[in-house]
Amino acid sequence: MVARVTPTNFPRAFRLKARAKLPEPERCLLHLVEHLKEREGDIRAQGDAFAVTLPDIYGWMWCEDGLLQVDVGSRDAETAYFVRTWLDGVFRHLAGTETVEIEWKENWSAGRLPPSFSILKVERLDMLTSQMVRITLKCPDVTRFDRTDALHVQALVNFAEVTAATGEERPPLAWRRYTVRAVNVARQTIDIDVFLHGGGGLGARWVSQLRVGDLVGVAGPSGGSIGLADHYLIAGDETALPAIARILDFLPRQCGGDVLIEIANDAERLPLELPDGFKLTWLARQDDTASALEGAVISALAHKAAEKTFVWVSCEASIASRLRKHARAAAERDHFDHLIAGYWKR
Numbered sequence: 011m012v013a014r015v016t017p018t019n020f021p022r023a024f025r026l027k028a029r030a031k032l033p034e035p036e037r038c039l040l041h042l043v044e045h046l047k048e049r050e051g052d053i054r055a056q057g058d059a060f061a062v063t064l065p066d067i068y069g070w071m072w073c074e075d076g077l078l079q080v081d082v083g084s085r086d087a088e089t090a091y092f093v094r095t096w097l098d099g100v101f102r103h104l105a106g107t108e109t110v111e112i113e114w115k116e117n118w119s120a121g122r123l124p125p126s127f128s129i130l131k132v133e134r135l136d137m138l139t140s141q142m143v144r145i146t147l148k149c150p151d152v153t154r155f156d157r158t159d160a161l162h163v164q165a166l167v168n169f170a171e172v173t174a175a176t177g178e179e180r181p182p183l184a185w186r187r188y189t190v191r192a193v194n195v196a197r198q199t200i201d202i203d204v205f206l207h208g209g210g211g212l213g214a215r216w217v218s219q220l221r222v223g224d225l226v227g228v229a230g231p232s233g234g235s236i237g238l239a240d241h242y243l244i245a246g247d248e249t250a251l252p253a254i255a256r257i258l259d260f261l262p263r264q265c266g267g268d269v270l271i272e273i274a275n276d277a278e279r280l281p282l283e284l285p286d287g288f289k290l291t292w293l294a295r296q297d298d299t300a301s302a303l304e305g306a307v308i309s310a311l312a313h314k315a316a317e318k319t320f321v322w323v324s325c326e327a328s329i330a331s332r333l334r335k336h337a338r339a340a341a342e343r344d345h346f347d348h349l350i351a352g353y354w355k356r
């Protein structure tokens with residue numbers, strides 16, 4: 011085995027190691043590599059291992075002793091916690107119907123809940139459209155959410171089930187990510203706008219069963235800043251709408267750009283306040299397989315903006331993956347920064 015050379019700026023404070031017994035570990039390793047590339051990870055093969063760099067994370071993945079092994083370092087316990095949650099989900103997905111044995115080792119005392127976990131109370135529920143519900147949560151330490159460099163939270167969508175369970179029978183924790191749409195410091199509340207897709211997922215089910223006064227488990231905020239630029243191309247579907255609205259609230263007034271939002275139909279439009287230099291286009295989804303957004307973003311990328319540009323797109327994962335390839339090619343030609351994220355998977 012080639013010695014793994016770790017860069018000196020490797021974030022070591024929180025170290026996580028995993029040894030997973032999976033069917034066909036070599037195939038699983040390549041699958042994991044592909045997964046991480048999708049997440050904009052920088053992956054380099056070194057001998058028989060792969061080095062991975064993601065914002066705030068550095069790590070290694072390799073196969074040894076018939077096991078898929080991972081060694082990750084991150085700067086904070088919160089990131090380390092969700093890396094572990096994410097890896098656990100990927101390992102179980104890769105194992106399919108087979109049982110997976112995972113041995114975890116951490117250099118910190120990893121609790122069952124992330125360090126920032128807090129329990130908030132539902133103060134209001136408002137239907138913004140037939141498919142978008144606003145959850146207003148009472149939040150005594152509201153200022154922690156009032157940041158433009160960390161826009162999202164993780165919601166524990168089986169909170170009621172987890173708290174009702176006793177002893178050994180506690181179910182695994184199920185997290186879903188949502189954007190903090192608004193922070194009201196005076197009222198000590200945050201708003202989360204959730205798109206109720208018809209897929210019957212855990213997140214959609216959790217929201218449709220919520221009542222005023224219910225308790226909600228939330229971790230964060232984390233992730234999701236946007237780079238500084240003079241010109242922006244901002245695009246997404248309904249799940250990205252809360253993030254787009256929040257971003258438009260804090261972008262400097264002197265910049266400009268284009269905003270493209272794909273929705274199922276006109277009834278899903280939400281009032282958006284745009285800085286003067288921005289132009290908003292609502293796109294109607296033709297059907298579940300044809301994305302109007304994809305074509306519109308590709309054609310926008312074909313035109314070079316004169317100013318320093320940032321491209322931000324969030325939408326369904328396979329569309330995001332194709333758009334990322336276009337954005338990378340266009341960025342090489344026109345030198346702009348971009349962030350293309352898959353917010354959900356069809």
Ligand SMILES: Cc1cc2nc3c(=O)[nH]c(=O)nc-3n(C[C@H](O)[C@H](O)[C@H](O)COP(=O)(O)OP(=O)(O)OC[C@H]3O[C@@H](n4cnc5c(N)ncnc54)[C@H](O)[C@@H]3O)c2cc1C
Nearest residue numbers: 188189204205207209211212213214249252353354355356
């Ligand atoms: C950083 C980030 C921020 C996000 N912010 C928000 C937000 O503010 N508001 C918001 O509503 N969503 C947001 N999302 C997306 C949200 O997390 C997913 O839509 C959600 O996880 C779906 O969870 P689920 O349990 O309901 O469905 P899953 O269990 O994930 O999926 C169940 C089924 O539903 C389908 N499905 C899932 N999501 C959608 C969808 N959006 N449209 C159509 N079909 C779908 C899937 O294809 C699958 O068949 C964000 C995601 C990320 C990564």
